[in-house]
Amino acid sequence: MSAPVSTKPVPVPDAASAPFFAGALAGRLMLLRCPDCGTFQSPTAYLGVPVRPRCLRCFAAPLEWAASSGQATLYSFVVMHQLYDEAFAAEIPYNIAVVETEEGVRLTSQVVDCARGELEIGMELEVVFEQLGDDVAIPKFRPRR
Amino acid sequence: MGKVYGRTVTDFAAEALALALSDAGLERSDLDGLLINANHSPEMAPALQFSLGLQDLSLVCAMNAFGSTAGAMLQYAAYAIADGQASAVACVYADAPLADGKRASQSAYNGKRTVAGGLAGLRVAYGDYGPANSMYALALRRHMHLYGTTHDQLGTIAVGQREWARMNPRAQMREPITLEDYHASRWVVEPLHLLDCCLVSNGAVAVIVTSAERARDLRQPPVYLRGFGQCAPGDPARAERDPAVHTGAGPAGRRALAQAGIELADVDLLELYDCYTYTVLVTLEDYGYCAKGEGGAFVADGKLGPGGELPCNTGGGQLSSYYMWGFTPLSEGVLQARGQAGERQVAKHDHVLVSGNGGVLNFHSTTILSPLAG
Numbered sequence: 233m234s235a236p237v238s239t240k241p242v243p244v245p246d247a248a249s250a251p252f253f254a255g256a257l258a259g260r261l262m263l264l265r266c267p268d269c270g271t272f273q274s275p276t277a278y279l280g281v282p283v284r285p286r287c288l289r290c291f292a293a294p295l296e297w298a299a300s301s302g303q304a305t306l307y308s309f310v311v312m313h314q315l316y317d318e319a320f321a322a323e324i325p326y327n328i329a330v331v332e333t334e335e336g337v338r339l340t341s342q343v344v345d346c347a348r349g350e351l352e353i354g355m356e357l358e359v360v361f362e363q364l365g366d367d368v369a370i371p372k373f374r375p376r377r
Numbered sequence: 378m379g380k381v382y383g384r385t386v387t388d389f390a391a392e393a394l395a396l397a398l399s400d401a402g403l404e405r406s407d408l409d410g411l412l413i414n415a416n417h418s419p420e421m422a423p424a425l426q427f428s429l430g431l432q433d434l435s436l437v438c439a440m441n442a443f444g445s446t447a448g449a450m451l452q453y454a455a456y457a458i459a460d461g462q463a464s465a466v467a468c469v470y471a472d473a474p475l476a477d478g479k480r481a482s483q484s485a486y487n488g489k490r491t492v493a494g495g496l497a498g499l500r501v502a503y504g505d506y507g508p509a510n511s512m513y514a515l516a517l518r519r520h521m522h523l524y525g526t527t528h529d530q531l532g533t534i535a536v537g538q539r540e541w542a543r544m545n546p547r548a549q550m551r552e553p554i555t556l557e558d559y560h561a562s563r564w565v566v567e568p569l570h571l572l573d574c575c576l577v578s579n580g581a582v583a584v585i586v587t588s589a590e591r592a593r594d595l596r597q598p599p600v601y602l603r604g605f606g607q608c609a610p611g612d613p614a615r616a617e618r619d620p621a622v623h624t625g626a627g628p629a630g631r632r633a634l635a636q637a638g639i640e641l642a643d644v645d646l647l648e649l650y651d652c653y654t655y656t657v658l659v660t661l662e663d664y665g666y667c668a669k670g671e672g673g674a675f676v677a678d679g680k681l682g683p684g685g686e687l688p689c690n691t692g693g694g695q696l697s698s699y700y701m702w703g704f705t706p707l708s709e710g711v712l713q714a715r716g717q718a719g720e721r722q723v724a725k726h727d728h729v730l731v732s733g734n735g736g737v738l739n740f741h742s743t744t745i746l747s748p749l750a751g
Binding site (some may be wrong): 240242243244245246248249252273274275276277278279280281282283300305307309310311312314316317320323325326328330332336337338339340341342353354365366370 | 514613647
């Protein structure tokens with residue numbers, strides 16, 4: 233997917249998140265998987281805390297990065313009406329979504345290629361990647377085709 | 378409290394402490410414990426002790442479990458006192474996020490473009506600013522989807538609390554509102570209307586905990602801490618759970634009621650943490666006032682408002698009076714338990730249930746207050 237360079241805030245990958253962003257650039261949604269019990273888990277408990285140090289189920293470490301199938305369902309969604317950042321002015325109102333991947337992992341993201349009125353909890357989605365500049369891509373989800 | 382500008386967080390904390398000491402008939406030198414509710418302000422830290430001029434404390438801590446902290450502070454203060462480690466502990470909340478001439482949405486809480494490093498940077502890349510609003514809206518949307526909860530039902534909570542606030546001289550918002558006003562209020566994050574959301578306030582609250590024996594000799598009628606409970610269900614990203622609609626209120630409430638030796642039916646009034654209308658609704662369900670999913674129908678008849686059968690957030694709560702985290706429901710609960718709530722005093726106030734909720738429905742505390750020693 234090619235896109236013009238965004239004026240929106242662009243995430244700055246760090247050492248801990250590098251595999252996630254490298255995967256996104258290559259078109260893969262990277263999650264964490266426990267080498268012992270195999271449980272897939274979100275890279276962070278929510279956006280704002282560090283990458284999980286250990287398995288949430290059996291506490292094994294280190295976790296390994298593994299690609300998701302990219303198939304998900306919509307867990308919940310909201311519509312942002314308030315403008316906090318001019319970079320989003322043209323998109324208001326836009327959605328913020330939590331999806332649940334096939335591996336049972338919840339992620340905060342956005343649903344694209346879907347009219348507001350078509351959003352429905354439980355709808356089937358698939359991952360797509362939005363390129364932000366040359367070096368960073370971020371996962372979003374669209375209705376499954 | 379409220380739109381009071383030009384003062385530091387420390388100054389607010391000091392005034393609240395002075396008022397609390399005067400109210401109790403205690404001197405600063407009587408205090409040997411200080412619990413500080415750490416929050417967004419860097420001033421709410423252990424060094425606040427120095428600015429308050431407190432010396433030789435045997436208990437001091439800045440602690441934070443977000444909106445559930447107040448209940449936890451009372452619990453730890455009470456344990457320290459029961460154990461002889463302290464005799465009088467001040468619990469303090471203060472904040473000053475509002476600046477003169479700026480909107481609440483431009484307060485210290487929200488709307489920063491700061492790009493955090495790593496995965497945290499995804500949040501602003503998605504345009505998810507003011508994430509507390511969006512995360513609660515996500516939870517509410519899920520409840521609406523699963524159980525058919527409506528805006529009319531949520532609006533009834535907002536309208537009822539405003540009716541209570543009209544009788545509270547300390548309340549920031551005292552103009553009456555109707556269900557039509559609620560529906561007409563703008564979306565903050567759909568499905569949250571503006572009138573689903575708490576206020577933003579400058580100010581402070583201080584509460585002093587001491588032994589029952591000592592309290593009996595002080596200036597005010599004692600309020601007894603009869604029961605405590607906490608519950609923090611854990612990782613919200615675990616798909617096998619649905620923390621958006623099942624909070625820690627259930628286990629915390631059962632623990633607190635058991636310690637108090639009472640049943641839910643013995644509770645005369647509720648002071649429920651209300652960062653949003655939805656928080657009240659889901660907390661009522663989890664405490665067991667109705668089955669899961671029936672909170673909307675339960676509140677729809679206005680039973681939480683003045684004259685209703687289950688008085689709730691009798692000072693207007695954080696939706697209409699002031700936003701001081703868990704100290705909003707706690708301060709109103711203390712006034713009601715003492716029988717000093719003036720025009721809005723609930724006639725029977727033997728048992729007051731106070732809740733605290735923090736994070737996005739992640740941390741819960743329950744406290745049972747009573748004018749009866751039990």
